[in-house]
Amino acid sequence: MRRQTTIGCIAYAPQISRTPVHRPLLLLTAAAVLPTPVTAAEWDRYAVPADPGPTRVWRLEERVSDEFRTEFGPTNRLTEIGGKWKNHYIGRWDGPGTTVWRHENVSIDQSKLKIIATRVPGETQSFKNADSTGGPPKEYTLPATRLGCISSLETIEAPVYLEARVKIPNAVLAANVWMLSGDSTQEIDVLESYGGAGDDGRNDWFAQRIHFSHHTFIRAPFQDYQPHDASTWYTRPGLKAGPGGGYWTKQFHRFGVYWRDPTHLEYYLDGELVKVTSGLDDADGIGGIDPPGFTRNEEGVRTGLNKPLHVIINMEAQTWNAVAGRHPTDAEIRSKRDHTYLVDWVRAYKPIEESDTKQ
Template identity: 35%
Template structure:
């Protein structure tokens, strides 16, 4: 048998191309990473839900294997202590309304006949409505700009909210990736909102002097030609949090809205762009109010985004300086996915009825996957997620190899990994195919299923960094 030198193998593997590994691999990243940059997957914050997690009445961490990425409740306080907020309006978040099965995250709503919850209405009066029980989860990894977060979901055919959002631990800064009330209801009472996705954000002053700003322009309720209701539809939706003052929204791979400091651009239902800026406010201080027209924030129209920015002196991020930080998004944020019965919907009697909630499928939010990327310098990074059927090159980082020990070599049943920094392993054969993928948070990889031969082991850290080493399997 002809002998092949180790150097020849390594040279071959450096040119080796490998196939897809995640559910989103063949889906292009629509956002631009920036000049000289490329996207790097943040493994610990991303999930394609190809595992099982059963409903639990207890607060439980869950994720693939031993890699616990989420917990099944609303995000914790900045101190790490549990947050006792039950949910907005008549919502009561329940741990046992969350499960992972069939390749999806499932978060659903239900109702106990006769159960009610009271909340403060828009006029300051106490309102009582039927209690809506629903699920909520929080990612254990926080994100901060620059970052791109995108998810594939099946919107509920319900007047309840299908939500994915980012929220700072102190609850003062919020970026909504999707807020959608996708079902019209049996009597069409929610028909106005069913064909719209709210592309929005919030900045808050928390009690005792509570204040809440969010964009109120008509275009923030985004519509698409041919969509009569979002409920029951699968949609890809993402936010590119570019900087402290710029947000880009993407729907089904297409940029549809941009907030850039003092101006907005929105892709209208007919596909054309409209460039706008605030027509005015009563004051840019904390007691200021929006100038409104027909119930919406009044906006002036410009010829381009730059034209709108040149004409505007009012922030579209924080017009009343609630954050007291030069009107910017500056804090790390938690990724939250949930179903909720919003107080303003409930106050207007648009909540799902008892009868509608009996239809589990219509009130079950399905999340196919969520992926998170950070831009990194392209010059010293080999992209492991080049999309749309393009190839990915394997390279070896000699410096990391010196710090990492993988043993025994050759291995028979188990490979031990000296560093606990690595959370996921992939094994490639010499044809570039992934033949094994496992979580390795415990520092071991079971390779008993592999045939005798030479393979490449790729180990990834929670932050997306990875390294590759040759391994040999003997039998």
């Protein structure tokens, strides 16, 4: 049986490694959702596109759902945001490649989460990257890129639908929404985008595509699995670049994942199902959830993606891109508009039995 399906246009790329119940006001799909007793949220205009099941309805998970109406200005201290987030990564890591996550590069402005990219002249970041010839990792020192990151204080677990409405920055950087376990061994990438083409077009191929993926890890010795088949890269036929070489950067888009169970992921873009990954193993050349068995428990059973996951929203200058010259130039990063990642909202829903809502 085919384990993973992509709807749309795909192309090959190099391998890379990283509560109340609620009913939307406009039912755009057949998925059942219950009414909310509180003031309608902005996301109520959009039905949950995933199917909760024949006897189930969607219940809002308020712990990680946010319209970012809290006042929050830039601060250079580690700070909680609205009782749901902190303005940094889940651990002490400052980011991959030339990334330096800074508390002050996160704020909320006009009900939008704002993550910005900045650079201090002369500041550098050193990092190692695996040698493609199989030799020891090479060390690089490049201009540091200061970026922002928020992570949820609480976790969610399957079954759950997570979706965010975002405006991807027109920058040669990754803008992401993802989920990660506290021990950093299981990851689901709701959105991994690569911004604009760059002034010289060096990032054009990646700017046209959205990367939909997941990871399983062994931390020591470090091993990282994610599907590397072409279906993990999504684009649309006839996609046109806007000013500055951006394709997905011209307007807000919604990116969602229905994490139905430990071996099944459904990816949605603007309410349309664009990819399904199902089953532990590869099939027909399409990547599975955990072919190498990195999720094996003490009994030797592969669990799949079964751990509680934190929600993370950030920007990155990823290692593999930085060493290839795909990170902002000093001239490019001067454009504040191009280097601002906006998040309108993020929402999560759990499917529950409809009978449970009538008790």
